């Protein structure tokens with residue numbers, strides 16, 4: 644039996660798969676990673692000049708311009724065959740959860756309904772002062788519709804910021820109660836998100852990894868599929 648057949652068989656026996664995804668998931672969509680984006684037009688900047696609370700405080704216009712640039716790139720891209728395969732699995736009756744470190748919103752765009760976007764959604768804004776109800780798609784101005792301050796910022800988690808407690812809790816529950824876990828396209832280096840997959844390793848259900856490169860998870864997973872997410876997922880999730 645090939646590794647793909649083994650994974651298909653394990654998936655078929657499951658009811659509640661979780662897909663834990665990172666930047667590699669969106670590679671075939673053509674989305675540059677945060678670091679790739681900085682390497683281009685913004686190469687005079689360090690990550691801390693563009694993606695920290697202090698950078699926003701010092702120069703909100705510059706930070707917003709950087710995020711508008713990233714949004715424009717993402718608008719030119721679309722979910723790939725991997726995102727679509729995960730969404731189709733849900734439509735065929737599985738209780739699928741997606742826990743993602745990606746901010747592109749492509750799992751939702753592909754049709755997945757239970758997505759925990761640990762690092763936020765880059766296409767949305769929210770008030771930096773924490774106003775409830777300030778979330779909105781796209782920015783028409785920097786003014787928060789609730790407090791009216793010039794405080795709208797992209798709805799992403801910046802360096803030095805904590806993940807949303809509730810989201811982290813719900814992601815942990817999804818991973819602790821799943822019956823098969825897929826770790827896809829993540830280097831496993833960024834905590835606390837990577838810690839969720841570490842937790843799963845101790846549970847004893849099958850853990851599958853898809854990544855062209857080995858990662859800190861690879862030695863511990865049950866099956867490692869070396870290669871692209873968009874190549875393997877349709878073969879695994881397809882009818």
Ligand code: APR
Pocket residue numbers: 664665666667668670671676677678744745762827828829830831832833853854855856858870871872873
């Ligand atoms: N399919 C699957 N995996 C791939 C593919 C592909 N086509 N191409 C690359 N990869 C793998 C790489 O081998 C690497 O292990 O995707 C991983 C991407 O790693 P990172 O760039 O570190 O991305 P990620 O793990 O998501 O980073 C976590 O760090 O930059 C911050 O907040 C940002 O959410 C991000 C977090």
